[in-house]
Amino acid sequence: MINVENLTKTFGAKRAVDGISFSVERGEVLGFLGPNGAGKSTTMRMITGFLPPSGGRISVGGHDVVDQPIAVKRLIGYLPENAPAYTDMTVNGFLSFSAEIRGLRGDAKKKAVSRAVEMCFLERVLHQSVETLSKGYRHRTCFAQSILHDPDVLILDEPTDGLDPNQKHEVRQLIRRMGEKKAIIFSTHILEEVDAVCSRAIIIDRGRIVANGTPLELRRKSEYAGAITLSVRGVSASAVTQKLSQLSSAKRTSVIAENGSKVTVTVFPKPNMDGELTRAVIDATQVWQVEELRTEEGRMDEVFRSITMPDTAKSPESRVQSPQS
Amino acid sequence: MNSWANIKTIAKRELVAYFASPLAYVFIVIFLLLCGFFTFSVKPNLFDRGQASLSGTFFFWHPWFYMFLVPAVGMRLWAEERRVGTLELLLTMPITAWQAIVGKFLASWLFLGLALALTFPVVWTVNYLGTPDNGVIFASYIGSWLMAGAYLAISCMTSAMTRTQVVSFIISVVVCLFLILAGFQPVVDFISGFAGPKVVDFVTSFSVVTHFEGFQKGVLDSRDVLFFLSVIAFSLFTTGVILRSHRAG
Numbered sequence: 132m133i134n135v136e137n138l139t140k141t142f143g144a145k146r147a148v149d150g151i152s153f154s155v156e157r158g159e160v161l162g163f164l165g166p167n168g169a170g171k172s173t174t175m176r177m178i179t180g181f182l183p184p185s186g187g188r189i190s191v192g193g194h195d196v197v198d199q200p201i202a203v204k205r206l207i208g209y210l211p212e213n214a215p216a217y218t219d220m221t222v223n224g225f226l227s228f229s230a231e232i233r234g235l236r237g238d239a240k241k242k243a244v245s246r247a248v249e250m251c252f253l254e255r256v257l258h259q260s261v262e263t264l265s266k267g268y269r270h271r272t273c274f275a276q277s278i279l280h281d282p283d284v285l286i287l288d289e290p291t292d293g294l295d296p297n298q299k300h301e302v303r304q305l306i307r308r309m310g311e312k313k314a315i316i317f318s319t320h321i322l323e324e325v326d327a328v329c330s331r332a333i334i335i336d337r338g339r340i341v342a343n344g345t346p347l348e349l350r351r352k353s354e355y356a357g358a359i360t361l362s363v364r365g366v367s368a369s370a371v372t373q374k375l376s377q378l379s380s381a382k383r384t385s386v387i388a389e390n391g392s393k394v395t396v397t398v399f400p401k402p403n404m405d406g407e408l409t410r411a412v413i414d415a416t417q418v419w420q421v422e423e424l425r426t427e428e429g430r431m432d433e434v435f436r437s438i439t440m441p442d443t444a445k446s447p448e449s450r451v452q453s454p455q456s
Numbered sequence: 457m458n459s460w461a462n463i464k465t466i467a468k469r470e471l472v473a474y475f476a477s478p479l480a481y482v483f484i485v486i487f488l489l490l491c492g493f494f495t496f497s498v499k500p501n502l503f504d505r506g507q508a509s510l511s512g513t514f515f516f517w518h519p520w521f522y523m524f525l526v527p528a529v530g531m532r533l534w535a536e537e538r539r540v541g542t543l544e545l546l547l548t549m550p551i552t553a554w555q556a557i558v559g560k561f562l563a564s565w566l567f568l569g570l571a572l573a574l575t576f577p578v579v580w581t582v583n584y585l586g587t588p589d590n591g592v593i594f595a596s597y598i599g600s601w602l603m604a605g606a607y608l609a610i611s612c613m614t615s616a617m618t619r620t621q622v623v624s625f626i627i628s629v630v631v632c633l634f635l636i637l638a639g640f641q642p643v644v645d646f647i648s649g650f651a652g653p654k655v656v657d658f659v660t661s662f663s664v665v666t667h668f669e670g671f672q673k674g675v676l677d678s679r680d681v682l683f684f685l686s687v688i689a690f691s692l693f694t695t696g697v698i699l700r701s702h703r704a705g
Contacts, residue, residue: 179548182703204550211548215541219473231465232549234458276545 132157132284132314133178138187139338140173147173149338150187155331157283160310162329162346163318166439170338171318172212175286178316179209191284205233208282210290214273218262222253222272225261226279233280247275250305266293274302278309285309287317291324303328322431325349336439349434355397356429357405359412360387362395362422371396374415380407393422462551466559467566470533474567483529484571490521491575508586511672514578515596519636519664522607527628529568530611531621533560534699538619547703557695561612561688568604572597592674599671602684603664607632609691616698632664639663 133155140148148170155161163171176182178189180200188195194202217225226247230240248254251271256264261272270293277285290306291299299321306315307328319325325332326346334342334349342349350356363371372384375398388395400408409426416424474480495502495514502513537543546556582588611628618624637643639660648656660666667680 176544181544181548201550201552204548207548209545209548211541211544213541215545217469217473217542218540219476220469224472228465228469229549232462232551234461234550273545 132192133316134188134190135174135178136188138174138177138189139185140170140177140182141185146338148177148184151335151338151340152187153333153340153343155314155316157314158311159331160306160315160317160329162325162332163316163335164320164322164325164332164435165318165335169335169439171335172288174335175209175288175316175318176211179207179286180204181211205280206282207284207286208277208280210274210277210285210287212288213292214270216261216269216273216276219260221258221260222248222264222268223257225272226275229276230279235280243279243281247279250278251275252301267295267298270294271298271302283313285313285315285317287315289319290317291319291321299324322435325431334435334438341438342434346431350429350431353429353431353434353437354399355427355433357400357408358397358427359400359408359424360395360397360427361412361416361424362393363416364393364420364422366394366419368394368396371419375412378408378411378415380404380411395423397427459552459555462555463559463562466551466556467563470560470563471567474563479529479532480567483525484574487521487525487571488574490525491517491578494521495578502582508582508588510578510582510588510593510596514575515600515668515672518600519603519668522604523632523636524629526568526604526607527611527614527625527632529564530608530628531615531624533564533612534616534695535619535621535624538702539621543699547699553696553699557612557692557699561609561692564608564612565601565605568608569601572601572604589674592672595674595676596672598676599668599680599684602671602681603668606635606664606684606687606691609688609695610635613691613695613698616695616702635662635664637663639665639667 135154136152138148138151139146151170151174153161163174165171173182177184178191178196180196180203183197188197190196191203192206194206196203217228220228223244226244227240230243233243235243248257251274253268253271253275256268256272261269264272270290274287274290277287285306287306291302294302303324306317309315310328310330317328329346331343331345332349333340342352368386368389371394372386375381375384375396378398380401382399382401384396384398386394386396398408398412405426412424491514494517495510498517500513502510505513534543537546547553579590579593582593583590607628610631611624614628614631615621615624617627640663644656644660647659661683664684667683670677670680
């Protein structure tokens, strides 16, 4: 549905987007991650035709964004960053205007507006001026505008920004439900959202794609993926780390907590050896009084940091390292 | 036609926005008060002239009223969209930038036309006092509206330059002032003091006052009409260029 090839955008001497390529098919929800200023919004603005690209090609539904902007814009529903809306209109007036400009008239317009109002829970503020709305309602008003015409492609720039936890949950549910039939790109700073909503995620840093995969694949890049955390009673921390560090499948160990006679330790696997590590740890610890044992799935925040800030990636507890590593 | 439908939708929204804010009412009241005051109280006023005519009194002041009133109407057109961020919304809708520019301009121009039409009691007054040439009055109204359109298009252009309405207002007042002064008698005398008649003609050809005078004599000269229409076309075209250049980066 969306095809981006070698996209670049320069503002003066600054390269905001530097050779990005990816594609999104119908039924996919693509999460856009990256630090502030990484080029997420700029990329979205180019896909929606607001900013002209400096280089590369974008096609949406087979139409080129530069050559056939109107055909592309018809296919897209767009929620810009900060969710702008005409403050001098009522919610109903704003949505009716948006529907009209999308070519909806009469009954079709009324139906589209009431459907969007229902999906975004706007009934209570329908005849209120946008100026007087709380941030959450204003955000949802703009979101309603983007789904009015039931578009095949949805581009959402931080759709859950400024919402309360319940509203966040609702919006995520909505995105996931719509993602079954549409191609959706959304950007976020909230990493749990990627797990909750995306079928695929892209991490952008300084205008380049630095990671691209399913949330699971991304988490597998984490040092924590397949690591085993266990709590043992009655054995000293040094004895535990010494024994576990000697396992051939262990990369290193770190002591997370020492609480009286109870020690909690994490063992990190060598690449692609997490299965072996699990078995080895179970064998090695049979003689001890193990109170807790769990396998880590890998942490998105750690992956994010190690990719976007390679120098400071180590999480605080991993600095307490066993002598061997 | 599809593009016409889009222009109409934009224009309708813009007109509704005018009347949703106090701006429209403040503008109309001030414009009517100024017209009334300057026509009947400032010498030489309508009664001093002793003629059943609106030229030289009522219409004489229009270029000056418009100089600061029209920029007040036009200043928000694009500056506000950029400040609030709705420009991004508007330009990612399935419409062209031209449709948005023309739609917004037409809405404001219609609004100015409405304010102008509300001065009808003056026409009624001169018709009550004597027998004016209503053809001349009608031509003057057409000219006045065209002149307002030219000022408005200039305000539209300056509004696209900035996200601050006040800056837009000041720039367009200055540009409009230039367009008036280019034909203002003291200025013309000043220029003819050191420059040849060709230069004087060139400068005065930019004057809205000179072009508006023809209408006040009841002459619908195609050159005058063309002057105002070309100022409108040029300014709106430039608005499009400015809007595009902001995004090109």
